[in-house]
Amino acid sequence: MEKIRRTKVVDLLKREDFGAMVNVKGWVRTRRGSKQVSFIALNDGSTIHNVQVVVDLAQFDEEMLKLITTGACLSVDGVMVESVGSGQRVEVQAREIEVLGTCDSSYPLQKKGHSLEFLREVAHLRPRTNTFGAVFRIRHNMAIAIHKFFHEKGFFYFHTPIITASDCEGAGQMFQVTTMNLYNLKRDERGSISYDDDFFGKQASLTVSGQLEGELAATALGSIYTFGPTFRAENSNTPRHLAEFWMIEPEVAFNDIIDNMDLAEEFIKYCVKWALDNCMDDVKFLNDMFDKELIERLQGVLEKDFVRLPYTEGIKILEEAVAKGHKFEFPVYWGVDLASEHERYLVENHFKRPVILTDYPKEIKAFYMKLNEDGKTVRAMDVLFPKIGEIIGGSERESDYDKLMTRIEELHIPMKDMWWYLDTRKFGTCPHAGFGLGFERLLLFVTGMANIRDVIPFPRTPRNADF
């Protein structure tokens, strides 16, 4: 028989030329039926929906039929017909079945309803479940939406390095990159490790942010964004932190903190709208399965303006809540670095919409943030979201060389490897601002998943780098 071109299930389910011969390929989700006929739910990952394949058992080889078990991979030629009972408009009456890959009986995804914890242990197979198929199709769509958003606004996608010899925040939470023999480390006269013979001739690490290089680009190309992997060796086992995550960091010359907030709000709304417009099958599945308020929450974010509130006002609200008897695990006072419970109180209990908190105490923010006239606070902005807490962290940058140096000295930041960053403030410095959006935090919001390990294909967390 002549080879029929494969139709993806997503396309097949839209076709109306009933009676046509088609070919579908995919993996068996379920097989049920009687002695005469089998109904096979076939999924090829192109959509959350399966196509039903109807098999008249009398017409096929018995040995071959035995191989059609959950998880097996099939190629089916058949007639596309209008369906009454399958829940779809279209089904395929099999004429020819080839088992491309049999499935061993040890297949872990035999039945439905595995826990998310169990599925993390089989992360190599979990994309084959409805849940993770939906999550990873949405993940793809969000990446596309992000590039589209910035491209349409005239931003340039700028690639910043993954290996770096500078620690952006001055914090000691980086993964070291080395080719040195750890069993035989060379030491200098004072007993410290000597990096002279290391690959880069100096200590190097995986980047915690592309911002500093992003600033170089913004002061040349005007409006740029980065979108790449980021690494933090923080030993915080929370449902919102990964050791390897993806970050989007726009940086814009001539933007002030207000422009920065406007950009962040427009950007997130664009992404959320994209999900509702383009991923509704998957979003609806996750809504029904895990989080009955998901769609409502997504629509809610589009409708409302984000609250914009100085940190000092936020602290007052939290202190009032404590005075009225609300219990937080961590203390609230001016100067504290807010915990996610505080952020969520402001968003979920008090304002009932996203909040952009600004003007944080300089002590809890990075050296490069622009100092306010009060000398105490900086032009920082964190975007706080329901269910998540911080989704974006950003600021207007300090563009004045002397003020920046003062901060660097106050914080004892080793600047010998940062001369290139300081050059931007010497050679035609300009006001500029930017922020970082954690891609997986956005995905937590859009998918309604509760744990960040469930929105990245292969999560890296303390004591876990399998797959």
Ligand code: ATP
């Ligand atoms: P948090 O306070 O939640 O630990 P942060 O203040 O350290 O975050 P930033 O340095 O401002 O985060 O990074 C920008 C964004 O990157 C954050 O708003 C968040 O969305 C995301 N992010 C930061 N750390 C992680 C992580 N370990 N895993 C996943 N996303 C992260």
Ligand code: MN
């Ligand atoms: Mn932050």
